[in-house]
Amino acid sequence: MAKIEERVGNFEGVFWFKKKICTKNLIPGKKVYDEFLYNSKYGELRTWDPRRSKPAAAIHKGLHHFPLKKDMKILYLGIASGTTSSHFSDIIGKKGLIYGIEISDRVLREILTVAKKRENIVPLLADGRKPETYPWIEKVDLVYADIAVKDQSEVLIRNCKKFLKPDGFAMIAIKSRSIDVTKKPGEVYKQEKKKLTEYFHITDFVELNPYEKDHGFIVLKRKS
Ligand SMILES: C[S@@+](CC[C@H](N)C(=O)[O-])C[C@H]1O[C@@H](n2cnc3c(N)ncnc32)[C@H](O)[C@@H]1O
Structure with a gap:
């Protein structure tokens, strides 16, 4: 499993995963746009795209x-x-x-x-x-x-x-x-x-x- 660490600065609920930031999916298995979903020990993570979200x-x-x-x-x-x-x-x-x-x-x-x-x-x-x-x-x-x-x-x-x-x-x-x-x-x-x-x-x-x-x-x- 790739390394996951909580964001430096302690942002609640925001994770680094494979150099991408992610949030933990509230509705596992469901995407909202074309983000990626990853299983992790924290639950399912959704990539948060910096080109789609300010x-x-x-x-x-x-x-x-x-x-x-x-x-x-x-x-x-x-x-x-x-x-x-x-x-x-x-x-x-x-x-x-x-x-x-x-x-x-x-x-x-x-x-x-x-x-x-x-x-x-x-x-x-x-x-x-x-x-x-x-x-x-x-x-x-x-x-x-x-x-x-x-x-x-x-x-x-x-x-x-x-x-x-x-x-x-x-x-x-x-x-x-x-x-x-x-x-x-x-x-x-x-x-x-x-x-x-x-x-x-x-x-x-x-x-x-x-x-x-x-x-x-x-x-x-x-x-x-
Ligand atoms: C840049 S987009 C927002 C993108 C969104 N925040 C996101 O990151 O997913 C701006 C939105 O503001 C809406 N908007 C523009 N003027 C507004 C107003 N006076 N009141 C409410 N919404 C407005 C537009 O219709 C548009 O959907």
Whole structure:
């Protein structure tokens, strides 16, 4: 059996296996996309593709702080067809829950098939810019935003003001070109970090190239 070790930095539920990062499959035997499944002494592992998922790219790029933990409640803005959220679902386990906001009904139909098997994912057809349209969501431990729109930092803050617990975390994938095509990515990251520090402490940042061109990944902790 090849060597498996828990990720340096102690990321809960994330493993190295044959130079690939993996999560432990919540639904053994079932794939969500074209990932590989491996049997191990930890149970069945699913490879987490850094070219398909930005948090996986961030971990490959040396992220030090990845605050996901077992049993967490998560609000996910831009959940799409469920590639990344399926790995979050593995990490948080059956007692955790992901509220997944998605604006496109076509895309939402795809995640419904994932959520049928993974009961810790609750997909919602809604606009992440309007958190007042899903007021019933409980307070969460972490908000993740991957919506690739110009005002994505403002949208993240708006949602966190409404739903994030006082000691909670957030993560955001910044797509520089969606914010300002005329600026260099580095300038855009600086500008977005400045906005985000109004409400958060920045605990980590990595650029995602070559996995995702002109993207940055920021980890945040709510200011008390
Ligand atoms: C880059 S994709 C997300 C990929 C996904 N996070 C993953 O890694 O599996 C961005 C998604 O955000 C959705 N989106 C864009 N604007 C949105 C909004 N205002 N509210 C909710 N979802 C939005 C898009 O329809 C798209 O599915």
